Amino acid sequence: MAGEKAAGEKKPGEKAAGKKKTGEKKPPEQKASQKEVGEKKKKIKKHHASRNPVLARGIGRYSRSAMYARKALYKRKYTAPETKIEKKKKEKPRATITKPVGGDKNGGSRVVKIRKMPRYYPTEDVPRKLLSHGKKPFCQHKRRLRASITPGTVLILLTGRHRGKRVVFLKQLATGLLLVTGPLVINRVPLRRAHQKFVIATSTKVDISGVKIPKHLTDAYFKKKRLRKPKHQEGEIFDTEKEKYEITEQRKSDQKAVDSQILARIKKVPQLRGYLRSTFCLSNGVYPHKLVF
Amino acid sequence: VFKRFVEIGRVAFISFGPHAGKLVAIVDVIDQNRALVDGPCSGVRRQAMPFKCMQLTDFVLKFPHSARQKCVRLAWEKENINEKWSATRWAKKIEAREKKAKMTDFDRYKVMKAKKMRNRIIKHEMKKLQKMSSKKGKKPEKPEKAQKPEKAQKPEKAQKPEKAQKAQKAQK
Numbered sequence: 001m002a003g004e005k006a007a008g009e010k011k012p013g014e015k016a017a018g019k020k021k022t023g024e025k026k027p028p029e030q031k032a033s034q035k036e037v038g039e040k041k042k043k044i045k046k047h048h049a050s051r052n053p054v055l056a057r058g059i060g061r062y063s064r065s066a067m068y069a070r071k072a073l074y075k076r077k078y079t080a081p082e083t084k085i086e087k088k089k090k091e092k093p094r095a096t097i098t099k100p101v102g103g104d105k106n107g108g109s110r111v112v113k114i115r116k117m118p119r120y121y122p123t124e125d126v127p128r129k130l131l132s133h134g135k136k137p138f139c140q141h142k143r144r145l146r147a148s149i150t151p152g153t154v155l156i157l158l159t160g161r162h163r164g165k166r167v168v169f170l171k172q173l174a175t176g177l178l179l180v181t182g183p184l185v186i187n188r189v190p191l192r193r194a195h196q197k198f199v200i201a202t203s204t205k206v207d208i209s210g211v212k213i214p215k216h217l218t219d220a221y222f223k224k225k226r227l228r229k230p231k232h233q234e235g236e237i238f239d240t241e242k243e244k245y246e247i248t249e250q251r252k253s254d255q256k257a258v259d260s261q262i263l264a265r266i267k268k269v270p271q272l273r274g275y276l277r278s279t280f281c282l283s284n285g286v287y288p289h290k291l292v293f
Numbered sequence: 294v295f296k297r298f299v300e301i302g303r304v305a306f307i308s309f310g311p312h313a314g315k316l317v318a319i320v321d322v323i324d325q326n327r328a329l330v331d332g333p334c335s336g337v338r339r340q341a342m343p344f345k346c347m348q349l350t351d352f353v354l355k356f357p358h359s360a361r362q363k364c365v366r367l368a369w370e371k372e373n374i375n376e377k378w379s380a381t382r383w384a385k386k387i388e389a390r391e392k393k394a395k396m397t398d399f400d401r402y403k404v405m406k407a408k409k410m411r412n413r414i415i416k417h418e419m420k421k422l423q424k425m426s427s428k429k430g431k432k433p434e435k436p437e438k439a440q441k442p443e444k445a446q447k448p449e450k451a452q453k454p455e456k457a458q459k460a461q462k463a464q465k
């Protein structure tokens with residue numbers, strides 16, 4: 001206790017002494033500022049002796065809660081300075097969204113949760129899956145292209161409604177399918193996708209070096225669209241689904257843009273136009289494994 | 294009955310084996326089945342070769358039996374066998390066969406078109422002749438005319454790409 005009191009006295013005494021020191025040394029400015037900083041640093045460094053006297057080794061006089069009070073920790077709550085990342089992170093993601101609602105006398109809008117609670121909890125927990133290696137989703141697969149297929153190659157389509165037709169290869173799309181065109185005026189094959197495996201690559205090439213293919217011709221452009229909104233169950237099969245495919249104006253204009261460039265190159269090679277118009281067929285004595293394409 | 298004999302200096306064409314398609318000269322006969330053979334101008338080393346894989350040609354060189362390669366080469370070059378060989382129909386047929394096998398899809402299309410056009414012209418002339426003969430009865434002019442249009446077409450086609458020649462050969 002005596003020791004503790006002495007310790008208690010020390011700190012205010014020292015603080016006073018420190019203050020006095022700073023008070024004294026104000027006139028010599030440079031030295032004072034340096035020493036002030038030094039004093040402040042020193043002040044922080046000075047730690048109080050233990051406020052918990054030892055009764056026996058490992059046993060203190062006061063409990064945790066008593067010590068909390070004695071050390072005045074209720075006054076001393078520090079937080080780390082807020083970093084820039086934390087400042088940015090403060091923007092919390094939205095939890096709800098208001099959506100308009102149709103119908104009259106409905107109030108016009110509802111407040112909807114964006115992330116909802118799960119609607120089903122399985123009775124047994126799902127077992128932990130074993131680690132797998134190298135299993136990538138389709139979008140990350142490696143796409144390969146046969147060496148015999150280069151831009152401008154004449155391909156023979158083997159499947160689909162245009163089977164047997166000879167067609168000009170333009171480029172390979174992101175999913176690996178080949179973008180191909182008739183051209184339309186020659187053999188009625190529009191800008192279309194073809195699968196590499198179901199195509200024979202001939203050795204005949206058209207020079208397509210300067211041809212510019214519009215950038216918006218991607219897989220999404222060619223993907224088949226399907227209506228999936230069974231709102232009311234009509235007795236019959238829905239007629240709203242696209243049974244009849246309609247050629248959009250955009251497709252027509254794209255077709256024209258690409259074909260006009262290619263047709264010019266095709267005209268330069270004699271007999272190539274007639275070749276593209278013809279279809280491929282096998283006859284007696286013709287064996288594909290013996291043919292040179 | 295037999296016109297080509299196995300003799301020293303006979304030039305033979307190798308039909309199968311590692312040296313298929315090359316010409317060699319028979320230098321000496323080893324036994325009933327084999328000959329000593331040498332093809333200095335066709336890249337065949339002096340070696341024994343069974344008669345079975347050789348096909349005799351019309352050419353015979355003059356050199357004594359077991360003559361060394363230098364003599365065989367001299368005789369070969371003197372007779373100019375390589376050029377004579379490529380002028381024969383045999384060699385031309387082989388070449389035509391090779392070309393046909395190498396035809397690409399586009400070439401096949403071009404040949405088809407050429408053949409079609411040629412046949413059309415021939416048929417057209419034939420029909421003309423048939424009409425004339427049915428109208429006017431038999432006349433001596435006809436056989437001449439029959440020959441003329443065919444010959445006229447053949448030199449025309451010769452100007453077209455080699456594929457047309459292949460077509461002609463195929464027809465023949």
